Amino acid sequence: xxxxxxxxxxxxxxxxxxxxxxxxxxxxxxQTLIGGAHIVxxxxxxxxxxxxxxxxxxxRLLTRKYxxxxxxxxxxxxxxxxxxxxVHLGQDDLPIAEARRLLGPDRIIGISxxxxxxxxAAERDGADYIGVGPVFPTDTKPGRAAVxxxxxxxxxxxxxxxxxAIGGITPANVDEVxxxxxxxxxxxxxxxxxxxxxxxxxxxxxxxxxxxxKEAGRQKQLTVNGRAEQTNARTIEELVRQLxxxxxxxxxxxxxxxxxxxxxxxxxxxxxxxxxxxxFVGGG
Amino acid sequence: MERDPxxxxxxxxxxxxxxGTGRFPSPAVLQMALEESGAQVITFAVRRVxxxxxxxxxxxxxxxxxxxxxxxxxxxxxxxxxxxxxARLAREAGLGKWIKVEISGDARTLLPDPIxxxxxxxxxxxxxFTVLPYTSDDPILCKRLEEAGAAAVMPGGSPIxxxxxxxxxxxxxxxxxxxxxxxxxxxxIGSAKDAAxxxxxxxxxxxxxxxxxxxxDPVMMARAFRLAIEAGRLSRLxxxxxxxxYASASSDWAGSLFEAAAGMGGKQ
Numbered sequence: 001x002x003x004x005x006x007x008x009x010x011x012x013x014x015x016x017x018x019x020x021x022x023x024x025x026x027x028x029x030x031q032t033l034i035g036g037a038h039i040v041x042x043x044x045x046x047x048x049x050x051x052x053x054x055x056x057x058x059x060r061l062l063t064r065k066y067x068x069x070x071x072x073x074x075x076x077x078x079x080x081x082x083x084x085x086x087v088h089l090g091q092d093d094l095p096i097a098e099a100r101r102l103l104g105p106d107r108i109i110g111i112s113x114x115x116x117x118x119x120x121a122a123e124r125d126g127a128d129y130i131g132v133g134p135v136f137p138t139d140t141k142p143g144r145a146a147v148x149x150x151x152x153x154x155x156x157x158x159x160x161x162x163x164x165a166i167g168g169i170t171p172a173n174v175d176e177v178x179x180x181x182x183x184x185x186x187x188x189x190x191x192x193x194x195x196x197x198x199x200x201x202x203x204x205x206x207x208x209x210x211x212x213x214k215e216a217g218r219q220k221q222l223t224v225n226g227r228a229e230q231t232n233a234r235t236i237e238e239l240v241r242q243l244x245x246x247x248x249x250x251x252x253x254x255x256x257x258x259x260x261x262x263x264x265x266x267x268x269x270x271x272x273x274x275x276x277x278x279x280f281v282g283g284g
Numbered sequence: 285m286e287r288d289p290x291x292x293x294x295x296x297x298x299x300x301x302x303x304g305t306g307r308f309p310s311p312a313v314l315q316m317a318l319e320e321s322g323a324q325v326i327t328f329a330v331r332r333v334x335x336x337x338x339x340x341x342x343x344x345x346x347x348x349x350x351x352x353x354x355x356x357x358x359x360x361x362x363x364x365x366x367x368x369x370x371a372r373l374a375r376e377a378g379l380g381k382w383i384k385v386e387i388s389g390d391a392r393t394l395l396p397d398p399i400x401x402x403x404x405x406x407x408x409x410x411x412x413f414t415v416l417p418y419t420s421d422d423p424i425l426c427k428r429l430e431e432a433g434a435a436a437v438m439p440g441g442s443p444i445x446x447x448x449x450x451x452x453x454x455x456x457x458x459x460x461x462x463x464x465x466x467x468x469x470x471x472x473i474g475s476a477k478d479a480a481x482x483x484x485x486x487x488x489x490x491x492x493x494x495x496x497x498x499x500x501d502p503v504m505m506a507r508a509f510r511l512a513i514e515a516g517r518l519s520r521l522x523x524x525x526x527x528x529x530y531a532s533a534s535s536d537w538a539g540s541l542f543e544a545a546a547g548m549g550g551k552q
Contacts, residue, residue, distance in 0.1 A: 227335070245333055251374075251377050258376045276373075278330050280330060281328060281329050282305040283305060283306040283356075283493070284471075284492070284493025284494065
Protein backbone atom coordinates (compact mmCIF):
# COMPACT_ATOMS: atom_id res chain seq x y z
CA UNK A 1 0.00 0.00 0.00
CA UNK A 2 0.92 3.63 -0.37
CA UNK A 3 1.92 4.08 3.27
CA UNK A 4 2.99 7.73 3.30
CA UNK A 5 -0.46 8.81 2.15
CA UNK A 6 -2.55 6.66 4.47
CA UNK A 7 -3.61 9.73 6.42
CA UNK A 8 -5.30 11.22 3.37
CA UNK A 9 -8.17 8.78 3.92
CA UNK A 10 -11.76 10.04 3.84
CA UNK A 11 -13.91 6.95 4.34
CA UNK A 12 -13.07 4.44 7.07
CA UNK A 13 -15.06 1.19 7.24
CA UNK A 14 -15.27 -1.20 10.20
CA UNK A 15 -16.39 -4.81 10.10
CA UNK A 16 -19.55 -5.90 11.93
CA UNK A 17 -20.48 -9.43 10.97
CA UNK A 18 -23.71 -9.38 12.99
CA UNK A 19 -25.04 -6.75 10.57
CA UNK A 20 -24.86 -8.95 7.46
CA UNK A 21 -26.26 -12.37 8.27
CA UNK A 22 -26.02 -14.69 5.29
CA UNK A 23 -23.09 -12.89 3.69
CA UNK A 24 -19.43 -13.67 4.36
CA UNK A 25 -17.11 -11.11 5.92
CA UNK A 26 -14.76 -11.22 2.93
CA UNK A 27 -17.61 -10.64 0.42
CA UNK A 28 -19.03 -7.67 2.29
CA UNK A 29 -15.65 -6.09 2.88
CA UNK A 30 -14.67 -6.54 -0.74
CA GLN A 31 -17.85 -4.66 -1.67
CA THR A 32 -16.77 -1.75 0.53
CA LEU A 33 -13.37 -1.73 -1.16
CA ILE A 34 -15.04 -1.71 -4.57
CA GLY A 35 -17.15 1.18 -3.31
CA GLY A 36 -13.98 3.11 -2.47
CA ALA A 37 -13.30 2.61 1.26
CA HIS A 38 -9.89 4.07 2.15
CA ILE A 39 -9.24 2.12 5.36
CA VAL A 40 -10.64 -1.13 6.73
CA UNK A 41 -10.68 -2.05 10.40
CA UNK A 42 -11.29 -5.57 11.61
CA UNK A 43 -13.37 -5.38 14.76
CA UNK A 44 -14.46 -8.59 16.44
CA UNK A 45 -15.22 -8.31 20.12
CA UNK A 46 -16.85 -11.72 20.50
CA UNK A 47 -14.72 -14.17 18.55
CA UNK A 48 -11.78 -16.13 19.90
CA UNK A 49 -8.24 -15.00 19.15
CA UNK A 50 -7.94 -17.83 16.61
CA UNK A 51 -11.05 -16.63 14.79
CA UNK A 52 -9.83 -13.04 14.73
CA UNK A 53 -6.47 -14.22 13.38
CA UNK A 54 -8.18 -16.11 10.55
CA UNK A 55 -10.30 -13.09 9.63
CA UNK A 56 -7.24 -10.84 9.78
CA UNK A 57 -5.36 -13.08 7.37
CA UNK A 58 -8.29 -13.04 4.93
CA UNK A 59 -8.69 -9.27 5.13
CA ARG A 60 -4.96 -8.78 4.76
CA LEU A 61 -5.05 -10.53 1.37
CA LEU A 62 -8.12 -8.55 0.37
CA THR A 63 -6.84 -5.12 1.43
CA ARG A 64 -3.47 -5.78 -0.27
CA LYS A 65 -5.36 -6.38 -3.49
CA TYR A 66 -7.00 -2.93 -3.19
CA UNK A 67 -3.91 -1.26 -1.71
CA UNK A 68 -5.81 -0.14 1.39
CA UNK A 69 -4.50 -0.14 4.99
CA UNK A 70 -5.81 -2.78 7.38
CA UNK A 71 -6.23 -1.88 11.03
CA UNK A 72 -6.89 -4.50 13.71
CA UNK A 73 -9.00 -3.62 16.72
CA UNK A 74 -7.31 -4.56 20.03
CA UNK A 75 -4.70 -7.17 18.96
CA UNK A 76 -1.20 -5.74 18.44
CA UNK A 77 0.15 -9.28 18.25
CA UNK A 78 -2.18 -10.10 15.35
CA UNK A 79 -1.07 -6.87 13.66
CA UNK A 80 2.49 -8.17 13.74
CA UNK A 81 1.57 -11.72 12.82
CA UNK A 82 -0.45 -10.73 9.75
CA UNK A 83 1.65 -7.67 8.89
CA UNK A 84 -1.41 -5.47 9.22
CA UNK A 85 -0.86 -1.70 9.07
CA UNK A 86 -1.89 -0.77 12.56
CA VAL A 87 -3.97 -1.21 15.65
CA HIS A 88 -7.03 0.57 16.97
CA LEU A 89 -7.40 0.98 20.72
CA GLY A 90 -10.23 1.87 23.05
CA GLN A 91 -9.86 4.10 26.09
CA ASP A 92 -9.69 1.01 28.33
CA ASP A 93 -7.24 -0.95 26.18
CA LEU A 94 -3.50 -0.95 26.49
CA PRO A 95 -1.84 2.51 26.54
CA ILE A 96 -0.60 4.10 23.32
CA ALA A 97 2.99 4.05 24.54
CA GLU A 98 2.78 0.33 25.14
CA ALA A 99 1.27 -0.30 21.71
CA ARG A 100 4.00 1.83 20.17
CA ARG A 101 6.64 -0.18 21.98
CA LEU A 102 5.16 -3.40 20.62
CA LEU A 103 4.58 -2.19 17.06
CA GLY A 104 7.48 0.17 16.43
CA PRO A 105 7.37 3.64 14.93
CA ASP A 106 5.93 2.80 11.50
CA ARG A 107 2.62 1.11 12.30
CA ILE A 108 -0.52 3.17 12.61
CA ILE A 109 -2.00 3.56 16.09
CA GLY A 110 -5.51 4.93 16.43
CA ILE A 111 -7.67 5.37 19.51
CA SER A 112 -11.34 6.08 20.20
CA UNK A 113 -12.04 9.30 22.09
CA UNK A 114 -15.27 10.63 23.57
CA UNK A 115 -14.26 14.11 24.68
CA UNK A 116 -11.67 16.74 23.89
CA UNK A 117 -9.56 15.87 26.92
CA UNK A 118 -9.10 12.32 25.66
CA UNK A 119 -8.42 13.65 22.17
CA UNK A 120 -5.68 16.01 23.34
CA ALA A 121 -4.17 13.26 25.48
CA ALA A 122 -4.13 10.89 22.51
CA GLU A 123 -2.44 13.50 20.37
CA ARG A 124 0.13 14.13 23.09
CA ASP A 125 0.74 10.41 23.56
CA GLY A 126 1.59 9.93 19.91
CA ALA A 127 -1.58 8.50 18.35
CA ASP A 128 -1.60 8.68 14.53
CA TYR A 129 -5.32 9.32 14.35
CA ILE A 130 -8.30 9.39 16.68
CA GLY A 131 -11.91 8.37 16.46
CA VAL A 132 -14.36 11.08 17.55
CA GLY A 133 -17.73 9.83 18.70
CA PRO A 134 -20.22 8.37 18.92
CA VAL A 135 -21.62 11.39 17.11
CA PHE A 136 -25.15 9.91 17.08
CA PRO A 137 -26.65 7.12 19.16
CA THR A 138 -25.64 3.77 17.68
CA ASP A 139 -26.61 0.14 18.03
CA THR A 140 -22.98 -0.87 17.45
CA LYS A 141 -22.12 0.54 20.88
CA PRO A 142 -25.35 0.50 22.85
CA GLY A 143 -25.39 2.36 26.13
CA ARG A 144 -22.74 4.88 25.20
CA ALA A 145 -24.06 8.45 25.21
CA ALA A 146 -23.78 10.27 21.89
CA VAL A 147 -21.37 13.22 21.90
CA UNK A 148 -23.13 15.15 19.11
CA UNK A 149 -21.55 17.26 16.41
CA UNK A 150 -20.38 19.82 18.95
CA UNK A 151 -17.49 17.50 19.88
CA UNK A 152 -16.73 17.14 16.16
CA UNK A 153 -16.51 20.92 15.89
CA UNK A 154 -14.31 21.06 18.98
CA UNK A 155 -11.98 18.43 17.54
CA UNK A 156 -11.84 20.29 14.22
CA UNK A 157 -10.68 23.39 16.07
CA UNK A 158 -8.22 21.83 18.47
CA UNK A 159 -6.80 18.60 17.03
CA UNK A 160 -4.09 18.56 14.41
CA UNK A 161 -3.70 14.79 13.83
CA UNK A 162 -6.34 13.17 11.58
CA UNK A 163 -9.64 12.57 13.31
CA UNK A 164 -12.44 10.43 12.02
CA ALA A 165 -16.05 11.01 13.07
CA ILE A 166 -17.88 7.83 14.01
CA GLY A 167 -21.14 6.60 15.50
CA GLY A 168 -24.57 6.41 13.89
CA ILE A 169 -23.46 8.23 10.76
CA THR A 170 -25.48 7.45 7.63
CA PRO A 171 -25.65 9.01 4.15
CA ALA A 172 -28.74 10.82 5.44
CA ASN A 173 -27.06 12.60 8.35
CA VAL A 174 -23.44 12.78 7.18
CA ASP A 175 -23.79 16.35 5.86
CA GLU A 176 -24.39 17.58 9.39
CA VAL A 177 -21.16 15.93 10.56
CA UNK A 178 -19.19 17.33 7.65
CA UNK A 179 -20.62 20.78 8.29
CA UNK A 180 -19.32 20.55 11.86
CA UNK A 181 -15.81 20.23 10.46
CA UNK A 182 -15.20 16.50 9.98
CA UNK A 183 -13.16 15.64 6.92
CA UNK A 184 -13.03 11.88 7.60
CA UNK A 185 -16.04 9.69 8.18
CA UNK A 186 -16.32 6.23 9.63
CA UNK A 187 -19.42 4.16 9.32
CA UNK A 188 -20.13 0.63 10.50
CA UNK A 189 -23.67 -0.65 10.28
CA UNK A 190 -24.86 1.84 7.66
CA UNK A 191 -22.31 0.37 5.26
CA UNK A 192 -21.82 -3.29 6.09
CA UNK A 193 -25.51 -3.69 6.98
CA UNK A 194 -26.62 -2.15 3.71
CA UNK A 195 -27.98 -4.38 0.94
CA UNK A 196 -25.41 -2.76 -1.37
CA UNK A 197 -22.28 -1.78 0.62
CA UNK A 198 -20.44 -0.55 -2.50
CA UNK A 199 -23.26 1.85 -3.37
CA UNK A 200 -23.42 3.09 0.22
CA UNK A 201 -19.68 3.76 0.21
CA UNK A 202 -20.05 5.71 -3.01
CA UNK A 203 -22.92 7.69 -1.47
CA UNK A 204 -20.74 8.59 1.52
CA UNK A 205 -17.81 9.57 -0.67
CA UNK A 206 -20.02 11.72 -2.82
CA UNK A 207 -21.23 13.64 0.26
CA UNK A 208 -17.65 13.99 1.57
CA UNK A 209 -16.40 15.26 -1.78
CA UNK A 210 -19.31 17.70 -2.05
CA UNK A 211 -18.39 19.11 1.36
CA UNK A 212 -14.74 19.40 0.30
CA UNK A 213 -15.82 21.24 -2.83
CA LYS A 214 -17.85 23.66 -0.78
CA GLU A 215 -14.88 24.16 1.49
CA ALA A 216 -12.60 24.79 -1.50
CA GLY A 217 -15.11 27.31 -2.86
CA ARG A 218 -14.83 29.24 0.39
CA GLN A 219 -11.05 29.33 0.28
CA LYS A 220 -9.54 32.73 -0.33
CA GLN A 221 -6.02 33.74 -1.24
CA LEU A 222 -4.81 36.51 1.02
CA THR A 223 -1.52 38.23 1.66
CA VAL A 224 -1.09 38.46 5.43
CA ASN A 225 1.94 40.44 6.59
CA GLY A 226 3.50 39.89 3.21
CA ARG A 227 2.95 36.13 3.28
CA ALA A 228 0.55 34.18 1.07
CA GLU A 229 -2.22 32.59 3.16
CA GLN A 230 -5.13 30.43 2.15
CA THR A 231 -8.15 30.75 4.38
CA ASN A 232 -11.87 30.21 4.54
CA ALA A 233 -12.24 33.04 7.05
CA ARG A 234 -15.18 35.21 6.13
CA THR A 235 -14.27 38.27 8.15
CA ILE A 236 -11.24 39.89 9.75
CA GLU A 237 -12.44 38.65 13.13
CA GLU A 238 -12.41 35.06 11.86
CA LEU A 239 -9.01 35.47 10.24
CA VAL A 240 -7.43 36.84 13.44
CA ARG A 241 -8.88 33.88 15.36
CA GLN A 242 -7.76 31.32 12.80
CA LEU A 243 -4.25 32.73 13.00
CA UNK A 244 -4.38 32.49 16.81
CA UNK A 245 -3.65 36.22 17.14
CA UNK A 246 -6.77 37.23 19.07
CA UNK A 247 -4.94 37.71 22.38
CA UNK A 248 -2.60 40.37 21.04
CA UNK A 249 -3.20 44.09 20.95
CA UNK A 250 -3.32 44.30 17.19
CA UNK A 251 -4.00 46.94 14.65
CA UNK A 252 -5.35 45.64 11.37
CA UNK A 253 -4.97 47.20 7.97
CA UNK A 254 -6.95 45.86 5.01
CA UNK A 255 -5.68 46.93 1.59
CA UNK A 256 -3.96 49.94 3.14
CA UNK A 257 -6.96 51.09 5.18
CA UNK A 258 -7.12 50.66 8.96
CA UNK A 259 -10.07 48.60 10.18
CA UNK A 260 -11.19 49.58 13.66
CA UNK A 261 -11.51 46.69 16.07
CA UNK A 262 -15.25 47.25 16.46
CA UNK A 263 -15.64 46.59 12.73
CA UNK A 264 -13.59 43.39 12.49
CA UNK A 265 -16.61 41.10 12.73
CA UNK A 266 -18.47 42.82 9.93
CA UNK A 267 -15.53 43.49 7.61
CA UNK A 268 -15.55 40.77 4.97
CA UNK A 269 -12.44 39.48 3.26
CA UNK A 270 -12.26 38.91 -0.46
CA UNK A 271 -9.71 36.87 -2.33
CA UNK A 272 -6.60 38.85 -3.22
CA UNK A 273 -6.84 41.17 -0.22
CA UNK A 274 -3.69 42.32 1.58
CA UNK A 275 -3.93 42.28 5.37
CA UNK A 276 -1.41 43.69 7.80
CA UNK A 277 -1.47 42.77 11.49
CA UNK A 278 0.84 45.01 13.49
CA UNK A 279 1.65 45.65 17.11
CA PHE A 280 4.14 47.58 19.22
CA VAL A 281 7.64 46.31 19.82
CA GLY A 282 10.58 47.81 21.68
CA GLY A 283 12.11 50.83 19.98
CA GLY A 284 13.73 54.19 20.58
CA MET B 285 11.17 70.41 39.77
CA GLU B 286 7.90 72.12 40.30
CA ARG B 287 9.14 75.57 39.39
CA ASP B 288 10.67 74.32 36.16
CA PRO B 289 7.87 72.49 34.39
CA UNK B 290 8.57 70.45 31.27
CA UNK B 291 5.56 70.83 29.00
CA UNK B 292 4.90 69.10 25.69
CA UNK B 293 1.70 69.96 23.84
CA UNK B 294 0.07 71.17 27.05
CA UNK B 295 1.05 68.11 29.12
CA UNK B 296 3.30 68.74 32.10
CA UNK B 297 5.78 65.91 32.49
CA UNK B 298 7.54 64.90 35.68
CA UNK B 299 10.70 63.76 33.96
CA UNK B 300 12.84 65.17 31.17
CA UNK B 301 13.95 61.69 30.21
CA UNK B 302 12.18 60.03 27.26
CA UNK B 303 12.79 56.32 27.51
CA GLY B 304 13.38 54.01 24.52
CA THR B 305 12.27 50.41 25.01
CA GLY B 306 14.25 48.54 22.33
CA ARG B 307 17.03 45.97 22.66
CA PHE B 308 16.84 45.32 26.41
CA PRO B 309 18.24 41.95 27.48
CA SER B 310 14.88 40.91 28.96
CA PRO B 311 11.44 42.33 29.77
CA ALA B 312 12.35 42.23 33.47
CA VAL B 313 15.44 44.38 32.97
CA LEU B 314 13.40 46.74 30.80
CA GLN B 315 10.87 47.16 33.59
CA MET B 316 13.47 47.73 36.29
CA ALA B 317 15.39 50.20 34.14
CA LEU B 318 12.19 52.07 33.33
CA GLU B 319 11.43 52.25 37.05
CA GLU B 320 14.89 53.64 37.83
CA SER B 321 14.77 56.13 34.97
CA GLY B 322 11.77 57.95 36.37
CA ALA B 323 10.69 58.46 32.74
CA GLN B 324 7.08 59.17 31.95
CA VAL B 325 7.33 59.06 28.18
CA ILE B 326 8.23 55.77 26.53
CA THR B 327 8.93 55.12 22.90
CA PHE B 328 8.44 52.00 20.84
CA ALA B 329 8.12 50.85 17.24
CA VAL B 330 5.32 49.43 15.11
CA ARG B 331 6.01 46.06 13.54
CA ARG B 332 4.15 43.14 11.96
CA VAL B 333 3.07 40.55 14.52
CA UNK B 334 4.85 37.22 14.55
CA UNK B 335 2.25 34.89 13.08
CA UNK B 336 4.20 31.86 14.31
CA UNK B 337 3.50 32.77 17.91
CA UNK B 338 0.12 33.13 19.58
CA UNK B 339 1.48 34.62 22.80
CA UNK B 340 1.19 38.31 23.49
CA UNK B 341 4.77 39.36 22.75
CA UNK B 342 4.04 43.06 22.53
CA UNK B 343 6.24 45.39 24.54
CA UNK B 344 3.12 47.02 25.96
CA UNK B 345 2.26 44.15 28.29
CA UNK B 346 5.43 45.00 30.25
CA UNK B 347 4.78 48.68 30.68
CA UNK B 348 1.04 49.07 30.91
CA UNK B 349 -0.71 50.31 34.05
CA UNK B 350 1.79 53.10 34.47
CA UNK B 351 1.04 56.76 34.22
CA UNK B 352 2.67 56.97 30.86
CA UNK B 353 2.71 58.90 27.63
CA UNK B 354 3.22 56.63 24.66
CA UNK B 355 5.43 57.87 21.89
CA UNK B 356 5.43 55.37 19.03
CA UNK B 357 7.99 56.00 16.31
CA UNK B 358 7.75 55.59 12.56
CA UNK B 359 11.03 53.70 12.26
CA UNK B 360 11.21 51.64 9.13
CA UNK B 361 9.72 54.44 7.06
CA UNK B 362 11.82 56.03 4.35
CA UNK B 363 9.18 58.38 2.95
CA UNK B 364 6.63 60.75 4.43
CA UNK B 365 3.80 58.56 3.10
CA UNK B 366 5.19 55.50 4.91
CA UNK B 367 5.60 57.46 8.13
CA UNK B 368 2.02 58.73 7.91
CA UNK B 369 0.78 55.17 7.41
CA UNK B 370 2.65 53.94 10.49
CA ALA B 371 1.45 56.91 12.54
CA ARG B 372 -2.17 56.12 11.70
CA LEU B 373 -1.68 52.45 12.64
CA ALA B 374 -0.14 53.49 15.95
CA ARG B 375 -2.98 55.88 16.73
CA GLU B 376 -5.50 53.13 16.04
CA ALA B 377 -4.03 51.10 18.90
CA GLY B 378 -5.74 53.62 21.17
CA LEU B 379 -2.75 54.87 23.14
CA GLY B 380 -2.96 58.53 22.27
CA LYS B 381 -1.94 60.67 19.37
CA TRP B 382 1.73 61.31 19.99
CA ILE B 383 4.07 60.27 17.22
CA LYS B 384 7.83 60.42 16.79
CA VAL B 385 8.45 60.99 13.09
CA GLU B 386 11.55 59.03 12.20
CA ILE B 387 12.29 58.77 8.50
CA SER B 388 15.62 57.27 7.64
CA GLY B 389 17.25 58.56 4.48
CA ASP B 390 20.22 56.21 4.56
CA ALA B 391 20.60 52.64 5.82
CA ARG B 392 24.22 53.03 6.96
CA THR B 393 23.88 56.19 9.04
CA LEU B 394 20.11 56.10 9.66
CA LEU B 395 20.29 59.88 9.39
CA PRO B 396 16.87 61.46 9.03
CA ASP B 397 15.68 62.58 5.59
CA PRO B 398 15.02 66.30 6.15
CA ILE B 399 12.61 66.81 3.24
CA UNK B 400 10.43 63.79 4.04
CA UNK B 401 10.56 64.56 7.78
CA UNK B 402 9.24 68.07 7.14
CA UNK B 403 6.48 66.76 4.85
CA UNK B 404 5.37 64.11 7.33
CA UNK B 405 5.41 66.59 10.23
CA UNK B 406 3.24 69.00 8.31
CA UNK B 407 0.72 66.36 7.30
CA UNK B 408 0.49 64.61 10.68
CA UNK B 409 0.20 67.89 12.60
CA UNK B 410 -2.64 68.73 10.21
CA UNK B 411 -4.31 65.42 11.09
CA UNK B 412 -4.24 66.28 14.77
CA PHE B 413 -1.21 64.25 15.83
CA THR B 414 1.21 65.55 18.46
CA VAL B 415 4.32 65.34 16.30
CA LEU B 416 7.85 65.03 17.69
CA PRO B 417 10.17 64.76 14.71
CA TYR B 418 13.62 63.22 14.97
CA THR B 419 15.71 65.56 12.86
CA SER B 420 19.26 66.42 11.92
CA ASP B 421 20.92 69.12 14.04
CA ASP B 422 20.19 71.85 11.53
CA PRO B 423 18.89 75.07 13.13
CA ILE B 424 17.01 76.20 10.02
CA LEU B 425 15.32 72.82 9.58
CA CYS B 426 14.35 72.78 13.26
CA LYS B 427 12.77 76.19 12.79
CA ARG B 428 10.86 74.94 9.75
CA LEU B 429 9.63 71.87 11.66
CA GLU B 430 8.40 74.10 14.45
CA GLU B 431 6.53 76.23 11.91
CA ALA B 432 5.07 73.07 10.37
CA GLY B 433 3.44 72.26 13.69
CA ALA B 434 5.95 70.10 15.56
CA ALA B 435 5.15 69.90 19.30
CA ALA B 436 8.87 69.51 20.02
CA VAL B 437 11.96 69.12 17.87
CA MET B 438 14.34 66.25 18.44
CA PRO B 439 17.75 66.85 16.84
CA GLY B 440 20.23 64.00 17.01
CA GLY B 441 23.53 64.35 18.85
CA SER B 442 25.10 61.83 16.47
CA PRO B 443 23.75 58.87 14.44
CA ILE B 444 21.40 56.42 16.18
CA UNK B 445 23.10 53.85 18.36
CA UNK B 446 26.64 55.17 17.83
CA UNK B 447 27.17 56.58 21.32
CA UNK B 448 29.36 59.29 19.78
CA UNK B 449 27.73 61.97 21.92
CA UNK B 450 27.16 65.56 20.78
CA UNK B 451 29.09 66.03 17.55
CA UNK B 452 27.94 69.61 16.99
CA UNK B 453 27.25 71.36 20.29
CA UNK B 454 27.42 74.70 18.47
CA UNK B 455 24.41 73.84 16.26
CA UNK B 456 22.51 72.36 19.17
CA UNK B 457 23.12 75.60 21.07
CA UNK B 458 21.67 77.63 18.19
CA UNK B 459 18.64 75.36 18.00
CA UNK B 460 17.99 75.75 21.72
CA UNK B 461 18.39 79.53 21.50
CA UNK B 462 15.76 80.02 18.82
CA UNK B 463 13.25 77.28 19.61
CA UNK B 464 9.80 78.10 20.98
CA UNK B 465 8.95 74.43 21.42
CA UNK B 466 10.89 71.97 23.60
CA UNK B 467 14.19 70.69 22.20
CA UNK B 468 14.85 67.05 22.96
CA UNK B 469 18.23 65.60 22.09
CA UNK B 470 17.54 62.27 20.47
CA UNK B 471 20.05 59.70 19.23
CA UNK B 472 23.78 59.28 19.61
CA ILE B 473 24.00 59.85 23.36
CA GLY B 474 26.61 57.44 24.72
CA SER B 475 26.63 57.93 28.47
CA ALA B 476 25.30 60.01 31.33
CA LYS B 477 27.98 62.63 30.66
CA ASP B 478 26.59 63.28 27.16
CA ALA B 479 23.10 63.64 28.62
CA ALA B 480 24.33 66.14 31.20
CA UNK B 481 26.21 68.07 28.51
CA UNK B 482 23.11 68.28 26.33
CA UNK B 483 21.04 69.55 29.25
CA UNK B 484 23.69 72.16 30.08
CA UNK B 485 23.54 73.32 26.47
CA UNK B 486 19.91 74.10 27.13
CA UNK B 487 18.07 71.04 25.84
CA UNK B 488 14.68 70.53 27.46
CA UNK B 489 14.91 66.75 27.48
CA UNK B 490 16.79 63.65 26.37
CA UNK B 491 15.55 60.65 24.42
CA UNK B 492 17.82 57.63 24.88
CA UNK B 493 17.53 53.93 24.31
CA UNK B 494 20.70 52.09 23.26
CA UNK B 495 23.02 53.59 25.92
CA UNK B 496 20.69 52.22 28.61
CA UNK B 497 19.61 48.96 27.01
CA UNK B 498 23.12 47.99 25.94
CA UNK B 499 24.97 49.17 29.05
CA UNK B 500 26.57 46.41 31.08
CA ASP B 501 24.09 47.24 33.84
CA PRO B 502 21.05 48.81 32.16
CA VAL B 503 19.22 49.40 35.45
CA MET B 504 22.15 51.30 36.98
CA MET B 505 22.67 53.26 33.76
CA ALA B 506 19.00 54.25 33.76
CA ARG B 507 19.53 55.78 37.19
CA ALA B 508 22.74 57.47 36.02
CA PHE B 509 20.81 59.09 33.18
CA ARG B 510 18.07 60.26 35.49
CA LEU B 511 20.60 61.93 37.77
CA ALA B 512 22.67 63.34 34.89
CA ILE B 513 19.62 64.86 33.22
CA GLU B 514 18.54 66.46 36.45
CA ALA B 515 22.08 67.65 37.19
CA GLY B 516 22.50 69.07 33.70
CA ARG B 517 19.18 70.87 33.90
CA LEU B 518 19.99 72.40 37.29
CA SER B 519 23.41 73.43 36.04
CA ARG B 520 21.82 75.14 33.05
CA LEU B 521 19.30 76.98 35.22
CA UNK B 522 21.91 77.91 37.80
CA UNK B 523 24.00 79.63 35.14
CA UNK B 524 27.54 78.57 34.55
CA UNK B 525 30.52 80.86 34.82
CA UNK B 526 32.03 82.30 31.69
CA UNK B 527 35.17 80.58 30.42
CA UNK B 528 38.44 82.48 30.94
CA UNK B 529 41.86 82.02 29.54
CA TYR B 530 43.80 82.39 32.79
CA ALA B 531 43.26 81.34 36.39
CA SER B 532 41.28 83.26 38.94
CA ALA B 533 41.78 82.14 42.54
CA SER B 534 38.91 80.86 44.58
CA SER B 535 39.85 82.95 47.61
CA ASP B 536 40.78 86.58 47.89
CA TRP B 537 44.44 87.31 48.31
CA ALA B 538 43.58 89.63 51.19
CA GLY B 539 44.39 88.09 54.55
CA SER B 540 46.92 85.67 53.09
CA LEU B 541 49.56 84.58 55.54
CA PHE B 542 52.11 85.91 53.16
CA GLU B 543 50.53 89.27 52.55
CA ALA B 544 52.83 92.13 53.37
CA ALA B 545 52.28 93.05 57.05
CA ALA B 546 50.00 95.97 57.71
CA GLY B 547 51.74 99.19 58.75
CA MET B 548 55.11 98.18 57.39
CA GLY B 549 54.59 99.96 54.15
CA GLY B 550 53.16 102.93 56.03
CA LYS B 551 50.39 103.23 53.49
CA GLN B 552 47.52 103.22 55.96
